[in-house]
Every structure is written in structure tokens, then in C-alpha cells.
Amino acid sequence: MRKIWPFMLVGAVLLLGIAGSALVLQRPDTNIVEIVQDGNVLHRLNLAETEDQIIEVEYDGRINTIEISDHRIHMLEAECPDKTCVGMGWLDSAAPIVCLPNHLVIQFSDSDALDAAAG
Amino acid sequence: MRFTKCILAVLMLTATVTGCGRQSENQPMAAERSLFAMNTYMTFTAYGEDAAAALEKAAVRIQEVEALWSVTDEESEIYRANHSGGQTVSVSDETAKLISFALEMAQKTDGALDPTIYPVLAAWGFTTDSKQVPSDEQLDELLRNVDYSRILLEGESLTVPEGMELDMGAVGKGYAADLATEILLEHNVSSAIISLGGNIQAVGSRPDGSDWRIGIRAPWEDGNLGVLEISDAAVVTSGGYENYFETQDGDIYWHILDPSTGRPADSGLQAVTIIGKEGRLCDALSTALFVMGAERAEEYWRENGGFDMLLVTYQNEIIITEGIADSFSLNDGRTETIRVIAA
Secondary structure, three states, rough: OOHHHHHHHHHHHHHHHHHHHHHHHOOOOOEEEEEEOOEEEEEEEEOOOOOOEEEEEEOOOEEEEEEEEEOOEEEEEEEEOHHHHOOOOEEEOOOEEEEEEHHHHHHEOOOOOOOEOOO | OHHHHHHHHHHHHHHHHHHHOOHHHHHOEEEEEEEEEEEEEEEEEEEEEEEHHHHHHHHHHHHHHHHOOOOOOOOOHHHHHOOOOEEEEEOOOHHHHHHHHHHHHHHHHHOOOOOOOOOHHHHOOOOOOEEEEOOHHHHHHHHOOOOOOEEEEEOOOOEEOOOOOOOOOOOHHHHHHHHHHHHHHHHHOOOOEEEEEEEEEEOOOOOOOEEEEEEEEEOOOOOOEEEEEEEOOEEEEEEEEHOEOEEEEOOOOEEEEEEOOEEEEEOOOOEEEEEEHHHHHHHHHHHHHHHHHHHHHHHHHHOOOOOOEEEEOOEEEEEEEEHHHHOOEEOOOOOOOOEEEEO
């Protein structure tokens, strides 16, 4: 007699996890994108307004080429061993595009929000 | 067979759960804490390994000093001094430092800040819920007992002459914010923002290294005037709109009193925001410069320095010192004109 319930349980948990991930990682309600290197914001761009362009960022002699096209942003090329960041495609969720070897992060910014109010 | 299935289930569960975490490696853990103290609501956010413990200690410290400095708590050191019938009482080191600072600021501001104004404030009802306009005779009578120079502080011995009352309302919160900041720094918290009822103190920068964004409230209306971007600084605003009442005739009276008249300071300013390293200085000056008005405030800034300021006048002008001019951005749709002043 084969038991089917363990598979159903695992399946349910998996589905829940996927739903949770989708919820957490959905695209934030902003068009502001930051290009950050070692904690420093190098560029802040409004994707809704910015024109198509190529941005090059250097780290330790290696170049990352970032492309903005049709109000979207992605890593076009990277002079790094693994090219994971290139493979991540267009930025479309709260999950940032990260180039670990070159300490570079492209992410949606929620920093228009205020940290505190005086008065 | 069953065992392997179990293992498989656990593995998948683990993978699923870890898969939906946010980029947590680069974002240090945030600790948050809030409390009601010093007649206001305080919120704290700090980042770092030891942040939660640090915030807990800071909250305890603030409650401790509140118990020492409250003007209404019969157990407080200030209350005991105020109700000693002119006898000398001994106070703690911390209280002595606070009073010494308040008296120093009273002197430096030529009495625009006077920590003995409390009986007049009470007559207006700002310390209770029954706000009213006192008679001229009553104010004249009370003002005879308003004079910071008659407070005697020698070391930790404090004498408040009979009929007078000390109140740390204009400096206590700023001082408490400084104490909280000290505790956070001792715990290696390098990024924190605390708000003591609108008195802001920023420790370091945001965890990502950018400046904290502080909204500066628009006087007498909802919403913000603009945004100030700062790191490692205190930001304190004083304005009549924060606590006021309106009579049946439509006259408006607010809580910041001019110690020379005993009436609400009417110097042409809607609000004063002071930006500086120390909360205590910002707290004291936001009140004092509100009383002084724009012209004297500018003079004071030029003579003393050590802080930046943002003044909002009733002519809808924002006067801002050069040190923060680039850090302030007016919100869209605001009609105020901005004038930057240089030393």
C-alpha cells in the first residue's frame, strides 16, 4: 500500500513557499533604481523618466556594463568570472541584481521614504 | 522508505523556506523599540548585532532620567528642589549637569530661554488640559518669579528660591537623546535613528551608507515642508503649532512663551529647526531662537556658530544656513522662498 500523503504535504509546502516568494519578491512600488558599490550609491535613476543608456562601473580594473532600455535595467556585460549578474536578466523584483566579485548591486530603492519626521 | 521520504520532505521544506528570504546577508538586523516617556511618544530603530540590547538599555536610561527630571512627579529631584521652600537640596550628577547646561544656555541666549518660566506656562494651562488666557495682573505677578539668574547651582547643591520653579521642558528631551546616543555608541551601534516626539537624533548613516531622510513638518498644516538629509546629527523643531489653543474670539495662543512678556512668543517665526551634533543644544536653541525671531537668530548664529538652522517666517520665507542648504529639498508644490545665509 503506497502512502500518498507525504507527497501531498511536501507539495503543499512547496506551493506555499512559492506563493510566499512571489509575495515577498514582487516588484516594489517605485521606479527609482540605485546602483550601489560597496554601500555607496553611485547612481540613482528614475526608470520612468530616464532615457536609454549604457552605464559603465569600474571595480579594481574590471568593468560592469549596465544597460537601461525601454525603462528597464539589467547587467549587459560583466568582467567577472561567473557572469551570474548578467544571467539574472532585467531587474523586475525586490531581489537585487548582484555582481559579487565586483561588489556591485542594482536594486529598486525605497529610500524616497522618510526615516523620521521632525516637528 | 518512510525515513527517506521524511528526509526528502525536510530538505524541500528547508529549500523553500530559505528561498524566499530577502537579501539578508548585506542588510544588518534592525531592532526597534518604542516607549511613552517625558510626555511624548518615542521610537528607536538601530542596526547592528547588539542593537536590541542597546535599545533596551537606552529606553531604561530615558525612564531613569525622566524620573529625576519630571516637574510633576513628587519623587523627582526637580520637584523636590521646586518644593523645598527655598532650601538647598542635593541632586545627582546627571541632574546637576542638565541644570548647569540649561542655565548656561539661558545666559547665552540672554534669557530667551528661561528654565524658570514654568509657573507662567502653568497659568496658561499648557501643562494641564484647561488652557486659558491669564490676566495681565496675574502675568505681572508671576513674572516677578521668572529669572534664571536667581537659581543657585554649586556642584550638586541646588537652590530654587521660594515661589520659583525650575522646568527642564526645553532641554530635557534633547539631553535624554544624547544619553541614549551614548549608550548606542557604547554598544557599537553605528546606524540608528531615534525620535523623541519629533526630536530626531541620527547615529551614523543609514545601513547602506546614505544619509537619513528627515521630513520637516509644514507649520500649521498636514504634511511636510521638505526633506533634510543628514548623518550623525540631531534635528529639533519648535513651532507654535505643536501645542496651542484658540479662544472663542478666534485668537490663537501657543506654548512657546517669551520670558520677557509671559505671553506666546510672537517674533514672526512659524517654526525653527536646529541641526547640530548635540540634541541638548538643538533642543535649547530651537526654543530660544523661536523667541528671538529671525534677525536675532541670525545674529546669534553668526556670533556662536556650532549649529545649522532652518527658520520658517510668517512671510513664507525659509531662511537656511549655508551648512545644510544643499541637504534640504523643498517638497513639490510648496510656495516658500528660500534664502541661504552665510557666516
